[in-house]
Amino acid sequence: MSSFGSLRHLKPGESGTIKKVIATGELGRRIRDMGLVTGATLLMMGRAPLKDPVEIKLKGYNLALRNNEADHILVEQAEL
Numbered sequence: 001m002s003s004f005g006s007l008r009h010l011k012p013g014e015s016g017t018i019k020k021v022i023a024t025g026e027l028g029r030r031i032r033d034m035g036l037v038t039g040a041t042l043l044m045m046g047r048a049p050l051k052d053p054v055e056i057k058l059k060g061y062n063l064a065l066r067n068n069e070a071d072h073i074l075v076e077q078a079e080l
Contacts (some may be wrong), residue, residue, distance in 0.1 A: 009068040010044040016075035023072035035059050
């Protein structure tokens with residue numbers, strides 16, 4: 001069974017599909033401009049030593065997001 005949650009809660013090595021971006025305004029536009037759109041698949045690569053930021057692999061490139069940005073991205077975790 002798959003589960004939903006914010007991108008922030010994926011563990012390194014887990015993958016998922018973006019279900020919704022709940023950010024609005026300038027932050028929402030910036031997130032979507034980076035390719036974080038509904039239906040995109042991603043892989044959680046890791047976290048910085050103090051847990052912020054998170055690093056993901058998306059569409060062939062690595063991207064670092066702060067936790068407060070990752071909280072605006074709802075992800076369905078892929079089944080193992």
